[in-house]
């Protein structure tokens with residue numbers, strides 16, 4: 202909610218910069234802001250004569266109240282109101298596949314934390330991500346409950362398309378639209394009412410190229426992106442453009458993308474990231490890992506110092522595998538392996 206007192210001190214150019222859509226309020230209500238952008242709304246209204254005020258059809262207070270209401274509603278609509286701020290996510294225990302209570306009471310995850318979810322095939326990793334996405338309220342097969350900022354979340358999260366709590370990155374990123382990368386990102390930026398889409402589109406493309414190493418540009422048709430390139434584009438888009446405070450990743454596939462860079466990009470944007478994975482590198486990159494067995498959360502482990510050192514070894518191993526992959530692709534014979 203915008204506070205009226207401090208709002209009154211904003212100059213028109215500051216209001217327009219912060220809330221670009223406010224321009225249409227001024228226009229529709231015929232408020233003469235032209236050449237007065239250095240003034241506050243109150244200063245402008247005070248200088249209007251009776252006739253001009255009559256044309257607007259509202260008192261000074263009504264104009265300010267309506268403008269604040271308009272901005273608040275627009276912010277909610279595009280999903281950038283501060284009710285979107287998520288400081289923590291809590292998972293309250295439910296039952297495993299046999300109906301037994303899970304072995305924990307609650308797990309609290311904070312902003313900028315990264316959590317991996319590990320467990321055998323079919324153990325329930327994707328189910329946990331789905332519980333979070335649906336903000337389960339004891340109404341899913343696991344009977345878990347999800348709290349946001351320690352409260353039962355507003356049901357708006359479940360149904361709103363513009364105000365999404367969760368951004369999901371899945372393995373399959375098949376684009377079917379006949380658009381260039383620039384057109385695609387521009388559409389997304391427009392839907393978020395971004396003021397300067399050109400700058401942000403450039404940033405997303407640069408980040409995606411940094412992640413995939415296989416460059417593309419703004420003119421590349423999205424249908425011709427490779428698997429790695431489209432995953433890189435979606436990750437960069439999610440990190441930079443999406444307002445969703447929680448990112449759920451169902452395994453970042455190995456090929457064609459630097460997973461460490463991808464995770465760092467998401468973390469820098471202060472998101473909560475949960476990754477269901479079978480990949481040791483991703484599992485150990487997380488601050489904590491949730492171990493799932495037979496549909497239930499078996500335990501939560503904190504990545505310890507020894508594991509962090511081992512992560513470095515795994516990264517070296519991974520680099521060597523990448524080198525071998527490149528050599529094989531280039532028709533070379535694999536004679537030496539450096540481990």
Ligand SMILES: Nc1ncnc2c1ncn2[C@@H]1O[C@H](COP(=O)(O)OP(=O)(O)OP(=O)(O)O)[C@@H](O)[C@H]1O
Pocket residue numbers: 296297298299320321322323324325326327328329342343477495496497
């Ligand atoms: N606690 C539970 N109670 C009832 N059903 C569950 C529970 N947990 C998981 N399931 C169900 O078990 C099935 C397998 O779970 P899920 O797909 O989440 O496994 P997974 O660990 O992601 O598997 P994979 O590694 O193969 O992707 C799903 O149908 C899911 O709904």
